[in-house]
Amino acid sequence: MSPEEKARVEIDRKLQDAGWEVVDRKHYSPTKSAVAVTEGILKGHLEADYLLFIEGKAIGVIEAKRADISLSEIVIQQAENYTHKLLKWYQYWRKPLPFVYISNGKEILFRDIRDKKSSYQSLTQMHTPKEIAKMAGIENGFAGLPYLSPKGLRICQYEAIIELEKSFRGGEKRALMVLATGAGKTYTACMAAYRLLSYTPIRRILFLVDRNNLGKQAEGEFGAFRLTETGEPFNTIFAVERLKSAYIPPETNVVISTIQRVFAMLTGKEIVDDDEKDDFHEEETEITLDDDLKLPADYFDLIIVDECHRSIYGKWQQVLNYFNTARIIGLTATPTPEANAFFNDNLIINYTLEKSIADGINVGYRVYRIKTKVTEEGGVIKQNENTTEITKYTGEIKNVVAEAPAEYLRTELDRSVVNPAQIRLVLEEFRNSIYTDLFPERESNTAYIPKTLIFAKDDAHATRIVEITKDIFPNQTADFVQKITYSTGDSNELIRRFRNDKTFRITVTVNLVATGTDIRPLEILLFMRDVHSSILYTQMKGRGVRTIGDEQLRNVTPNAKSKDLFFLVDAVGVTESEKYIPKPQEGGVIVPKNPTLEQLLEQITHGYLSDDYLNLLASRLSRINAKSKEKHRVEFANIASVTMYDLAIFIFNALENDNLPAFVNTNQPNTERKSLVASLANNPQAREYLLTLNAGFLNILIPGEDTLIFKGFSQEEAISTTQAFEEYVNKHRDEIEALRIIYNNKNEPITYALLADLRNKLLSADSRFAPLRLWSSYSVIEDNKVVKLQTQTERESLTNLIQLVRYAFKMIPELRSLHSLASQRFELWCGQIQRPLTETQKEIMRQIVGYIVANGTYTNTELRDENLTVFAQLVKSFGSANVVNEVLGSLSGWMLKVG
Numbered sequence: 001m002s003p004e005e006k007a008r009v010e011i012d013r014k015l016q017d018a019g020w021e022v023v024d025r026k027h028y029s030p031t032k033s034a035v036a037v038t039e040g041i042l043k044g045h046l047e048a049d050y051l052l053f054i055e056g057k058a059i060g061v062i063e064a065k066r067a068d069i070s071l072s073e074i075v076i077q078q079a080e081n082y083t084h085k086l087l088k089w090y091q092y093w094r095k096p097l098p099f100v101y102i103s104n105g106k107e108i109l110f111r112d113i114r115d116k117k118s119s120y121q122s123l124t125q126m127h128t129p130k131e132i133a134k135m136a137g138i139e140n141g142f143a144g145l146p147y148l149s150p151k152g153l154r155i156c157q158y159e160a161i162i163e164l165e166k167s168f169r170g171g172e173k174r175a176l177m178v179l180a181t182g183a184g185k186t187y188t189a190c191m192a193a194y195r196l197l198s199y200t201p202i203r204r205i206l207f208l209v210d211r212n213n214l215g216k217q218a219e220g221e222f223g224a225f226r227l228t229e230t231g232e233p234f235n236t237i238f239a240v241e242r243l244k245s246a247y248i249p250p251e252t253n254v255v256i257s258t259i260q261r262v263f264a265m266l267t268g269k270e271i272v273d274d275d276e277k278d279d280f281h282e283e284e285t286e287i288t289l290d291d292d293l294k295l296p297a298d299y300f301d302l303i304i305v306d307e308c309h310r311s312i313y314g315k316w317q318q319v320l321n322y323f324n325t326a327r328i329i330g331l332t333a334t335p336t337p338e339a340n341a342f343f344n345d346n347l348i349i350n351y352t353l354e355k356s357i358a359d360g361i362n363v364g365y366r367v368y369r370i371k372t373k374v375t376e377e378g379g380v381i382k383q384n385e386n387t388t389e390i391t392k393y394t395g396e397i398k399n400v401v402a403e404a405p406a407e408y409l410r411t412e413l414d415r416s417v418v419n420p421a422q423i424r425l426v427l428e429e430f431r432n433s434i435y436t437d438l439f440p441e442r443e444s445n446t447a448y449i450p451k452t453l454i455f456a457k458d459d460a461h462a463t464r465i466v467e468i469t470k471d472i473f474p475n476q477t478a479d480f481v482q483k484i485t486y487s488t489g490d491s492n493e494l495i496r497r498f499r500n501d502k503t504f505r506i507t508v509t510v511n512l513v514a515t516g517t518d519i520r521p522l523e524i525l526l527f528m529r530d531v532h533s534s535i536l537y538t539q540m541k542g543r544g545v546r547t548i549g550d551e552q553l554r555n556v557t558p559n560a561k562s563k564d565l566f567f568l569v570d571a572v573g574v575t576e577s578e579k580y581i582p583k584p585q586e587g588g589v590i591v592p593k594n595p596t597l598e599q600l601l602e603q604i605t606h607g608y609l610s611d612d613y614l615n616l617l618a619s620r621l622s623r624i625n626a627k628s629k630e631k632h633r634v635e636f637a638n639i640a641s642v643t644m645y646d647l648a649i650f651i652f653n654a655l656e657n658d659n660l661p662a663f664v665n666t667n668q669p670n671t672e673r674k675s676l677v678a679s680l681a682n683n684p685q686a687r688e689y690l691l692t693l694n695a696g697f698l699n700i701l702i703p704g705e706d707t708l709i710f711k712g713f714s715q716e717e718a719i720s721t722t723q724a725f726e727e728y729v730n731k732h733r734d735e736i737e738a739l740r741i742i743y744n745n746k747n748e749p750i751t752y753a754l755l756a757d758l759r760n761k762l763l764s765a766d767s768r769f770a771p772l773r774l775w776s777s778y779s780v781i782e783d784n785k786v787v788k789l790q791t792q793t794e795r796e797s798l799t800n801l802i803q804l805v806r807y808a809f810k811m812i813p814e815l816r817s818l819h820s821l822a823s824q825r826f827e828l829w830c831g832q833i834q835r836p837l838t839e840t841q842k843e844i845m846r847q848i849v850g851y852i853v854a855n856g857t858y859t860n861t862e863l864r865d866e867n868l869t870v871f872a873q874l875v876k877s878f879g880s881a882n883v884v885n886e887v888l889g890s891l892s893g894w895m896l897k898v899g
Helices: 003-018 073-082 129-135 155-169 185-199 212-224 259-267 317-322 337-342 353-358 373-377 420-438 459-472 491-500 534-541 550-556 597-605 611-627 630-640 644-656 671-681 684-695 715-731 737-744 752-765 771-781 792-796 800-808 819-832 839-855 860-866 868-878 881-896
Strands: 021-023 034-041 047-054 057-064 099-103 108-112 121-123 174-179 205-209 240-242 254-258 302-305 327-332 347-351 364-372 379-381 386-391 397-401 406-408 452-455 481-483 506-509 524-527 565-570 697-701 708-713
Touching: 003 021, 003 047, 003 057, 003 099, 047 129, 057 073, 073 099, 155 174, 155 185, 155 347, 174 185, 174 337, 185 205, 185 212, 185 302, 185 327, 205 212, 205 259, 212 240, 212 254, 212 491, 254 259, 259 317, 327 337, 364 373, 364 420, 373 379, 373 420, 373 708, 420 459, 420 524, 420 565, 420 697, 420 708, 452 459, 459 481, 459 506, 524 534, 597 611, 597 671, 597 684, 611 644, 611 671, 611 684, 630 644, 630 684, 644 671, 671 684, 708 715, 708 771, 715 752, 715 771, 715 800, 737 752, 737 800, 752 800, 771 800, 792 819, 819 839, 819 881, 839 868, 839 881, 860 868, 868 881
Parallel strands: 021 034, 057 099, 174 327, 174 347, 205 254, 205 302, 240 254, 302 327, 364 565, 452 506, 452 524, 481 506, 524 565
Antiparallel strands: 034 047, 047 057, 099 108, 108 121, 364 708, 379 406, 386 397, 386 697
């Protein structure tokens, strides 16, 4: 480098160390916080060596000289002249530019020319953007944020932080980040928190988590985060506290908590964090805050809301609104309309699951479908069939005999009817498919089946699944299968063990492990419940997408090689059912939910008889009447002296005819209204029985029956995969050497190196293009034309790519491994060569055949490098190395030929 270039390199380094991004004019962006533009153009065709910009506005100039030039008065005059030469299209903080720097790479001189009497100061390092912003009197506390290096960050994380800081600098107070599960939302939050605490007025952050176990997970990530200036962990630079009591140490910078605990701390009320609660079906109304609160409204400067899509933040929104001076960041993989509205539609990044899979951050998945007759169509409780009937409202259990045949729908399965045979059949077919269809390349070992997460409908369903799983996987350890639900005690410890223990292979959950929880070794999701919320479904699928290192995977699953994808085993049609996105509430207002039937009956009994409540009661009566059996309708009529149907009609008619006096309050007589509901209000037994009918009954068949309809991979997915593969090989058939040779059917060697290159390019293009997956996909849609790979050697052969490409190019009528053709082709080859082979030569060549049909063309060089003994035997047998090379080429051509 020239002396000038060396000086520039040193000045660039000093600028970067101080937090400036050094770019040329072509790569300048006004959205960056602090930029040093090289060769900044000025009036009169002049160029400043560096123009400094903060928030897109020019603020200073640097004149650079080589190291052997002293920083003389002439240089100073040249630099100060530049401060007056801004072109009219530049934005600026003031004219002339206030700050002048002169440097030769070794020395730095600085002057603020606003002070006419000031002289140049010698600096040991460049001013940071924050220091310049302060000297310039820039009031925006987010101005002067230093340059963020992308090193150590994924592109999506880097872009999220850049956009967040730009948004806050622009005056926004709320921002929403959509980052796919597995893309590192918490790591991104750690980076954002570190920079905001380090370089802005923010001093205290509340990190809200959705569940307690996620709070512990977040605390661990803040402790492990080291992408700091010194490389020290975040929690040694800033104080991190996971909220366990009402006391927050005054020096705390980051408080990690559920919103329920913050509410309890604010109000002094007791509240229980329910980690299993299904917030997508929550019926509680919005909470309210009184005036006697324990923290000031400005206590937190920033609130980061993890999993902000959860509707719980609608109910608890008053807590967020109370801290009305705080900026708020939302993190989610699945945004809802409510979340978008809450964050003022300020979506700063939208990094989807599909994009993360394409980028290799997450793994994709394959759908494996299990259909049984009962799951698809429902069934029949036969006349005289024995069942166990559980009254859900009271928990009463009794054995009954069906008086008449009774059909049940598929939607009633495990809700009002339990068919143990259906659960058993699904689990047996799942067990049988693990090492035959899903992981045929692995050594079959029941003790180390891939880590599997089963989604159940409710806690009772989960219990039955665990019991039957133990039965169909006999002789396993006591912890082989366990449920993780609200009833299992320390769920955090169970999740930790499932993540790390070799013996704990299957867990069954309802919601507790459905969102947020990080279990990287997980390779199978088995859905035994349907899901209609697109948001919940995406979150549930997200449990399987996490990547894991090969060695880490083998630590918990010893017979595994790598996690290239996960399997979604669909036993209920969850991949086929219609999904919905929750509709936003008008104006962002929280609408109180309807009371439960128990609440409704209690309030009506006390005389609260508004038109809305009467109408609601009549509607509930109609619904309960429709779903009840005749014997239950008769029993209610005997107790209440009126049928549910007639009572509903009486109320509907009275409201429709508008002949009821207006309801003002419960202190009025309201005689007509009370007479309408007297059969319930004055009859506790009738109310109790109505609640019993509303809760329903659960009939457990003994033992029930079911039959398999279908088991296998999704045909739609297989078609999509093979079509994409065929499009790819046709598009690149002239660019990739192996494809060129195969497509043109050239008499050229297809070596191991060429096939390995093709495999790598295919996997880089699309994770679905793994050879075994392609072979399996073709077998799903054209089973009669695809010969199954029988042995481990066949499955691992690189030459399967040759056959797959030929099949994609329609060069061969069926997809068959070259191994299955090897013996016949070898005999034909032996018969067509000019001189007969001795038995010794044949025996040696048979060994060579095994290599060729697995790895491609064999050459002298490869044989000599890999097996010198065999090479020496061949040379001795055939006379020379050249003859051996000809023989190997001839044999390779026969073994790898088309047809």
